[in-house]
Amino acid sequence: MMFENIPILTILLILPLLGGIIAFFMGERAKLAKMFALAVSAVTLIIATVLMFDFFGLGSGLFGNYQYVEDYTWVSQLGISYILGVDGISMPMVWLTALMSLVAILFSWDITNRTSQYMGLMLILEAGVLGVFMFLDYFLFYVFWEVVLIPMYFLIAIWGGPRRDYASIKFFIFTHVASLVMLLGIFALYFQAAGALGHSTFDMREIASVAGGFDIAFQTIVFGALLFGFITKMPMVPLHTWLPDAHVEAPTAGSVLLAALLLKMGSYGIIRIAMPTLPGAWDINAGAYVVAEFPGLTWMQVIMLTLGIVSMLYGAVMCLAQKDIKKMVAYSSISHMGGVMLAFATFTQIGLAAGVFMMFAHGLITGVLFMMCGVLQHKTGTRMIPRLGGLAAKMPKAATVMMIGFMASLGLPGLVGFVAELGIFTSTFVAFNWLLLLPIMSVALTAAYYIWAMQRVLFGPLTKDIDLEHLHDLSWYEAAPLYILVAFIVGFGLFPSLIMDYITPAVLKVLMGGF
């Protein structure tokens, strides 16, 4: 362990936060702000990478425990502490956050409007997401959860498309209302735990240690409140309509971070907080409410698997109808996050592991997809699929990257999405048998919308609807982040155990009811 006496997680958190504030006030020095933001995010990524290797060196026996924990009491009267820690679930997410922030900043190199503020917000956003993935104290977790909202709101409202006002307000209200319901759940836990413990605390670990003994009705209601907050963020049908609008209006890098990181906060919340803290809501052995007709199935499982399957299929079918390719990619996120939800609903080790792996894989892949939407918009002036066509002849590099992204997203083996998908379906069968036949239809639907979109955008005769003057292949600041992501998509696709080995021991602990 390299970081025995170094508060490494605090450094990881403070770096982008301070960097962001500094960049925000750089004013007219656009070039400097860009270089500075890139440097800060690069250093953050390097630290996260070193941390991940160091973490791996601890041996898989320790991946289920929190490592590098920093625990300081902050406001003792209210039980607020400053607790940071990572385990096998959050470590890949932390690294993903650092990576996606770097590529998003790189991809934003052509930003000319209020550049320094833009870069500042990107870094603050990174810090916010890192905080969510690392804090083990409900108070600061919630604060950072909300902190994430602000930069994203401004990214859409200032640098967004024509309907940015509508989209940004919608994004804000949806996620904020959901957050408040979640907050309600957190307070319920806080007060109830205070009774059981004899002192007030926001420490997740301490609350989890007693919450399993709470009344089943109480646990179920609180789980429901937390779940409401999380599924709005993921988002699950029918609370999803903010997402396509937000994506369509958001600037490309904003979309990348929104889909790759912000959606993951929702599913992360389920597996980090709701599941291990409140086993009485879902675990038969803990006494959760069981469906009378299907002994072995709890009501919470039924709710979660319904949300998951409906979102998977609904999202996939919606993709087929979309004319705006960015909207299609947005709906595909709903479909894939539905897969995460379904995997979680199985409450098996393979399911939880596949769900977390899907979060990671989807983060990488969706980054490529949204960047490609940005490339199309930039080069052709439109994202409308019917107006495009035959682009592979003019921009072969872009076409290749887009194809790899699409193939990865539809679960082609050898690319990172496959193992996640396989795990999701295997766990679905383990837990629900023939119910597998429903969600697995999404495999065919996903192929259908991607392959069809590819045919209409890349193949066929070159379109005559657009001005081809400016049509050239990827610029360096587009190629670099795309190639980086493609390299990881292939790399982790060929060697999925590099990430999966962190996850499996950690999710086992969640299933055992350990925090």
Next chain:
Amino acid sequence: MDYTGLFELAWIIPILPIISFLIVGFLGQKIKGRGGIIAVGLVAAAMVLSLTIAYAALTGGLPEQGYFEQSFNWVVLGSDFTIQMGIYIDAVTALMLIVVSFVATLVVIYSLGYMHDEGDRRRRYFTEISLFVGVMLGLVLANNFLELFIFWELVGLCSYLLIGFWFEKPSAASAAKKAFLVTRVGDVMFLIGLVIIFNLFHSTSYSTIFSPEEIAGVDQTWLMWGVFFMFGGAIGKSAQFPLHDWLPDAMEGPTTVSALIHAATMVKAGVYLVARMFPLLVHAENVMLLIAVIGGVTAFMAATMALNSPNIKRVLAYSTISQLGYMFLALGAGGYMFALGLEEGNEELMVAGSLGFAAGMFHLMNHAFFKALLFLSAGSVIHYVHTEEMAKMGGLRKHMKVTSLVMLIGSLSIAGIVPLSGFWSKDLILETVWEGRLDSIIFLGLYVLAVLTAFMTAFYMFRMWFLTFAGEEGEATKHAAAHHDEHHVDSHGSDEHDHKESHGHHEAPWVMLAPLIVLAILAIGSGFALFIGSGFTSVIYFEIPYTHDAGYWLEKFFWGESSFLTYISLAAAVLGIALAYFTFYKKRVDAPAIASKPAVKPLYNMLLKRYGFTKGYDYVGEKIVYGFSLALDWFDRKIIDGLVNGFSKLIQRSGAGLRRAQTGFVQTYAGVVAGGAVAMMLLLFFLLKLLGIEVHP
């Protein structure tokens, strides 16, 4: 002799073409010839290693247990679910290695000539075809079904990319999409089956799940469903009814791709999968019966569609579907008998079943050679006349002597004329199906279908040959002959084109002819594998080896006990050829007149429309699925989002004024958070009090 050291090198086989994929893919543009030579070199190297290993495996070099295996854990998904990657070599693997690596090498060599005029695009071609060869060899070598599925998907990707090689052509782009999506439907079934098997055995490794103890220890109903769904994958990949309609469209790709991927190797993956699953399948005789029926029906139906197709490549595509149907028929019939024999403890039935397995694999090998030959010959024709319409060809024999001869050999072989390779394997398949009638009357019907298929095969192949090479010269032939003469004069003395002149004025260059000649020799001779040493079936078999000398074979199956079966199959072939001869060469039968008769016309058109499957697929895709998606889109915008917007309008009207949120955002935000939090806390206190829960602040 101990060959373990040799077998341990098997993982290099798929790596070699993949190295070519990487080199040509990244550096091809800087290499002369755009990487063609590199692809040939590395694919040929893979072939040498494949043949060496296959030779060792087939001549008794395998370990005692009958297979060689090595593997490592690729990824651990959970305590019970580990996915392995590894190598598994047995006789069936060896056979597939020979077929795949050998045909691949010849096709890549041929491509040097065939794709010569594609310029810079050759880089993409050789990149993709190298990847294909690599993953196809990986598919064959896999040691578990999950690994097989991984490569299965990757060969599908290569097929997609290569069908769409000329992607500007809307028809090519559309055909690529269709191939991917239709096979994907099969793959979904494969995945379901895989998940069932994975969950049943907690492993998909052949060596684990094929052990009788393991099989006896699992739920037989689930096992049946597992193999049933996995067979669904084979239906898609091997273009069997009702997922067959993508393969004719796949002819939009370069002819070399049709020869390699859509005739000799990838479409055989489904047959290979069924052969691999045999130890499981023999515990599910219903599925075996289904396989036989699907195979028989497909063989017949595809053959009818080949009868009047105007396009030379389409004829061969239908023929491929039909011949694949034969293989499934053989495997299904043999497997059904074996399954029954296993249940009843009837040794004789098991022997007959095992022979059906061998017959199917035998036909797989023979078909790979003669169908690759036929496709590459067709490619040579298309290369010359620049059309695929047979009506515009005719009279090509004079201009393409070698091509016309090798194509004749291929046609005779597939028609099943003794002693060419197609005869032996087709006859064995028919014998197996005939044998099956004793156990299920269904096989009698399948036998009739199979014999009719043999008749039609001979007819449509020779219709094709006569229309292409015999008779009067068509417009394309004349045009091409004139053009090539001119070209010959123009390019006289130029280094660039000197290789084109080695075979008279018009024949294809030697890089294309040499593979054709090699394949022609195999199309004649590969059937004799039945008699080499102790025979093909003494090495390729399921459970029960069948070791006999040539005399026994001839006596038992061809001109002895069951000689009437042999005469029936030969008669069917000869009749088919004769009918084609009188119709399309002697013109004694007026084909157009018959076709336009009111009684025949609808049938004729139905065949051209492929029994309406093309429209049917389109209807499902465009009308049902897409129509549903449009309806859902409306629902999403108007109802779900409509509710959201309506709700927010309501609040706005009531004076809350959402717009204010934009002015002084941060203050408002802080206020909302703080106010919301306080309100929530109060609400919570109140709720908890109501529920009677003690609260300790």
